[in-house]
Amino acid sequence: MAVERRDFESNQAMRQVMGDYFVELTKGAENGKKTAWCTSVGPAELLLSMGYNVYFPENHGAMLGASRMATDLIPLANAQGYSPDICSYLTADIGSYLAKQSPFQKMKLPGPPKADVLVFNTNQCRDVKDWFQFYAREWDVPCIGIHSPRACGDLDLAMVDSVAKQIEQLIPTLEQVVGQKFDIDRLREVIKSSRRCTELWKQVLETAANVPSPISFFDETIQMGPAVVLRGQQSAIDYYELLLKELRQRVADGVAAVEGESFRIYWEGMPIWGKLKDLSTQFMQLKACVVASTYCNSWIFEALDPSDPFESMARAYSSIFICRSDDPKEAYIEEMVQKYKVNGILYHDAKTCPNNSNCRYQMPQRLQTRLGLPYMIVNGDLNDLRLYSDEQTRTNIEAFVEQLAEA
Amino acid sequence: MSHYCGIDVGASAAKLVLIDAGGKVVARALRRSGIAYAETAEACLAEALAGAGLSRDDVAHTASTGYGRHNIPWANDSSTEIACHGRGVFHHFPxxxxxxxxxxxxxxxxxxxxxxxxxxxxxxxxxxxxxxxxxxxxxxxxxxxxxxxxxxxxxxxxxxxxxxxxxxxxxxxxxxxxxxxxxxxxxxxxxxxxxxxxxxxxxxxxxxxxxxxxxxxxxxxxxxxxxxxxxxxxxxPPDPQFMGAFGAALFALEKSRKEAMPC
Incomplete structure (x- = not known):
């Protein structure tokens, strides 16, 4: 049965804002701007406030995955000593750099911008630091960052203080590279804008609590672009206001992302970027909508507060799902399952991303007992399709939906 | 039209089972799946029909399973092998x-x-x-x-x-x-x-x-x-290799009965 994903009218506007962002990035030097590479979960606001063009290599990693370039490029990094078992964003990106091949070229742009400074936050994993240090050595530029608490339960004041101080300590190097003084009022403005973006993104995601859902996880992995790379800028706010309007209209009209939606699934873990289309099609054929995900929710930073910039950034970036222990993670998933009226949970065990694979310490079994919801595990990877089996995954998903239908 | 067919085209072998309206196995066929699943399935069907002295018109409903389940043009339905092995075994051990x-x-x-x-x-x-x-x-x-x-x-x-x-x-x-x-x-x-x-x-x-x-x-x-x-x-269960095909045949029988029920 042939099915087509329902496009959003707002897509054209998104292509425009994202396209403008990429063009701007590649014209940094020409426009007299410095470029900072930044991990996707902060501290982008600080960099933006200091006048940097902010580039997110994780976004490039996802582009390499979605364009299916990653699997051919990863081996180049493997050959240089970066193991096939570590982050395949890292290996794909370094492979891309070595081969001088990038999805940027498909947009008729020369390639990712060279960094003047690299700023990491280990709140997601250690790999981001290793990744950035490769480029720091290549270009002889500073690589600075924040070492965040990991696997924490409650976020206590000592942890927040430590992260806030580390963010402040980035400022002298950033001032030196960019050649201008830090301005706290400008930071407050950026945080205010970022907070607004994040609120809108949350509202976009929450439209999926409607039955039927007007949007699926596969749409959201594309729609999240501005929340990742443009938060703190007005263009992201404008875009999400437009998208939200369209989604609310879909809800009012009863328009479903998955025609005849019969099952609602929660996706835990990374997207499988090179298989988004195939998986989206299979779920549509099975009348199953993936209505919510940990991944897309991870760019909601409700703690951001312009009146307390450093502490609120620290709190926002240290309270995200990935850097928490299993107890708060499970409580979070339970809340999502109820909010989005989920029938079953799919865990993606991404071979090269242990930090985003939450099925390795018995969480599925515990949540199944607690929530009485069935689960399944897909073995795959975010980018490295050598670690993914189409056939096994197809059968696994089909069998899971059969089971949901029996229930 | 009193018989029901289950065909399981697996990674290595294709298995076909014909059952009667009582769920009793009347014929089976086994071949290597090969690379032309539809042809293999066709050959399995011909062999099973000949063995049981039946014609194609005697098959009321066919359900397919296994990796090649979507490659059988004459199958009325398909299910995963997970569903079919479960169904087949449960028939023997309820x-x-x-x-x-x-x-x-x-x-x-x-x-x-x-x-x-x-x-x-x-x-x-x-x-x-x-x-x-x-x-x-x-x-x-x-x-x-x-x-x-x-x-x-x-x-x-x-x-x-x-x-x-x-x-x-x-x-x-x-x-x-x-x-x-x-x-x-x-x-x-x-x-x-x-x-x-x-x-x-x-x-x-x-x-x-x-x-x-x-x-x-x-x-x-x-x-x-x-x-x-x-x-x-x-x-x-008896003939464990055929359990997926047998489960599929049971699904075919159940589906056929459901379709025959007045609305």
């Missing part, structure tokens, strides 16, 4: 149980409640360890016919230990065992034990346990070893 299907390319553990409803299932990770493909590789490495493995392993008096997770590493371990002068039958039994260990690692299995699939059908020693490991005698 109780809450766990079904272990050891296939050529993958293994499944299927949990079924007392009403026959599936409550959970697990597939093996993307790895050949513990599957029929593992035994095929071991046979190849040892220059044996895969059909000889069970007979050889039955003769073992001192089982060789193979500790590796990975099929390639296990094959290397076998080279070491050969070099150490261990007997072929002991090494083969060690390979069988390795299959059982990989299956045991897949999931928690409590209560009754049933086995299904071609690997079990051809290697009865595995049944014994699984019994030893799990501490209880596994249930084995």
């Amino acid at each position: 109780r809450a149980l766990a079904v272990i299907d050891i296939g050529a390319q993958d293994n499944k553990v299927i949990h079924i409640d007392a009403s026959g409803r599936r409550t959970h299932f697990k597939m093996n990770r993307k790895c050949a360890a513990g599957t029929g493909a593992f035994l095929e590789e071991i046979a190849y490495r040892m220059n044996l016919d895969v059909g000889e493995l069970n007979r050889l392993a039955e003769r073992s008096t001192k089982e060789a230990s193979l500790g590796s997770f990975c099929t390639v590493f296990a094959a290397t371990e076998i080279l070491t065992r050969i070099r150490d002068g261990e007997k072929v039958e002991d090494i083969v039994k060690g390979a069988f034990r390795s299959v059982v260990k990989r299956v045991m690692e897949m999931d928690v299995i409590e209560g009754d346990l049933a086995l299904s699939g071609g690997v079990v059908a051809h290697n009865p020693l595995l049944v014994k070893l699984i019994g030893e490991t799990f501490g209880r005698e596994p249930l084995v």
